[in-house]
Amino acid sequence: MKRVDIIISGGGMIGSIAAVAASQQGLSVLLIEAQSTSTIKQDSPRDLRVSAISADNINYLKELGIFAHLLQDRVQPYSKMQVWDNRGDGEIAFETDYAQQDYLGYLMENNNLVQAAWNTLNGHCQSVQQTQIKTIENEGAQIRVELSNGDKYKSRLLIAAEGRNSFVRAFAKIKTKETPYYQKGLVAYIKIENAPTQTALQAFNTGGPIGILPINNTEKIYSIVWSLPEKQADEWLQCEQQTFEQGVTKAIGKDFGQITLLSKRAAFPLTQLYAQDYFKNRIVLCGDSAHGVHPLAGQGVNLGIGDIQLLLKVIDASVLKDDDLLHQALRKYQRRRIWKVKETSEMMSILHHLFKDDEHIKKPLRNIGLKVVNALPFKKWLANQAGS
Ligand SMILES: Cc1cc2nc3c(=O)[nH]c(=O)nc-3n(C[C@H](O)[C@H](O)[C@H](O)COP(=O)(O)OP(=O)(O)OC[C@H]3O[C@@H](n4cnc5c(N)ncnc54)[C@H](O)[C@@H]3O)c2cc1C
Incomplete structure (x- = not known):
């Protein structure tokens, strides 16, 4: 032995x-x-x-x-984060000062x-x-x-x-x-023509958020993690490329120019x-x-x-x-x-x-939520979370 x-x-x-x-x-x-x-x-x-x-x-x-x-x-280092809710006017932005480094991660x-x-x-x-x-x-x-x-x-x-x-x-x-979230995380690579560089992006939508992570700034390649109810995730996995690109554009909800799917799609239960x-x-x-x-x-x-x-x-x-x-x-x-x-x-x-959902009652809470997050020291806490 x-x-x-x-x-x-x-x-x-x-x-x-x-x-x-x-x-x-x-x-x-x-x-x-x-x-x-x-x-x-x-x-x-x-x-x-x-x-x-x-x-x-x-x-x-x-x-x-x-x-x-x-x-x-x-x-790919990233030095900024931008988070927004497509159903409200709340938006938060993190920059590197919160991490006291040249990059957030x-x-x-x-x-x-x-x-x-x-x-x-x-x-x-x-x-x-x-x-x-x-x-x-x-x-x-x-x-x-x-x-x-x-x-x-x-x-x-x-x-x-x-x-x-x-x-x-x-x-x-x-x-x-x-505890199941009854959701899947759909992952794929996309090219985005004009997204901000070195910036991790996240948009909240009914159904779940989409994270858009810069993996190669020069070639404008982004990895997406799109959290979706299980049935919707399966539909987005199987649909035509053009339909998928339109869906991602809508989920991002900002005009960053042309979006092109570059890879296969896969989804993981959450x-x-x-x-x-x-x-x-x-x-x-x-x-x-x-x-x-x-x-x-x-x-x-x-x-x-x-x-x-x-x-x-x-x-x-x-x-x-x-x-x-x-x-x-x-x-x-x-x-x-x-x-x-x-x-x-x-x-x-x-x-x-x-x-995740569109309940009317949560709308003001969401807007307040993002505004609260945008105020120190909670934002600093969030920015530092990943390091623990
Ligand atoms: C869609 C999605 C996106 C994510 N994005 C992020 C992100 O951006 N940042 C982040 O921090 N986390 C992210 N995560 C979470 C992250 O992927 C996991 O936390 C991470 O993979 C955990 O690593 P691990 O080594 O513990 O387990 P795993 O990555 O699952 O590795 C386990 C290893 O053990 C091996 N193994 C299994 N059973 C045995 C056995 N019996 N004997 C020997 N070997 C065995 C496997 O082959 C594997 O190599 C994401 C998860 C999902 C689902």
Whole structure:
């Protein structure tokens, strides 16, 4: 049986960043990924999944050396945000002063970030792909696992970063509370002739918001995340290109010139998910295995990075060896992250419910809402959210 300090199950964005951070802290790590990670080059087709990573988390990726491994032609900083409601006169604008940086964040394809983290790891930790954990023993001072390739490992901690449907979380019998929004997030790439540059845009409409994220300013390419009732999302997925372009133009509601669809369309069901506990003995949850939030403010990955930062702050080699110290550390992690996630997720839910339908009574509230958001210090709080 081989031995490492930490096993991480799930080598997506959060698991691979956690592996880099733990290795750099001097801990020995085994990273297990069920799929094979794709290799992308400058000219590879774009990943439809795009994330907005906050300025603070970009700094963290720089400290870890991950940022330097990103394909730089395929990332885009943004320094402004513009949010408006197409049914009222409310509008808010964020600029970089709120983040005290040159930029509010960076936009990047999910597989660019995953590849960069795996490349940073190269040789610094053990890793396997197309492999999963088959069995787990989670009692006493060690955790023991058997992998689908027959290898056996023991470690001091098992981090589940397997996304929403976590096998390890289910094994640990950690309950979840999942609330459907009865919506899907439709994603695609579009070209917009005259949209403001370096600006993340969001328009609220009946049905849900559309986020328009600049992924390449030079070529005027934007990634959209359009939150829609499930049936409408399916219709927009299947309609003719021209009809779709007209629909997007109407959902944006401002005249930014010609809009052209550049890619396939895909849609993901949107649900709010809370794990009721974040750890069980020597198993701990990070990222979407612990929480799922509405994508209207692009917080999922940012919250996951916040999990990793805190987890690796409260544990080290000596804490891992001591049952009492470890449980104390994991309790602290759980307490702080559950609170942080709840605060962010509930705020997203309030915005979602306030803006999604056309109820007359909500109209003045929406206008007041945007005006309140536009006033400090709430705007500053919102602008800084992604960094936590
Ligand atoms: C439409 C949409 C738009 C979004 N936009 C944003 C945004 O702009 N900004 C943002 O911050 N967030 C955004 N999110 C949320 C973000 O995508 C997630 O929060 C993020 O993917 C979570 O990363 P993760 O690594 O925890 O999980 P995942 O990305 O789901 O990765 C999990 C990994 O674990 C692997 N795995 C699964 N099961 C096993 C197993 N049993 N054994 C081993 N490996 C396993 C998977 O293959 C995968 O590689 C968006 C979400 C949606 C739906």
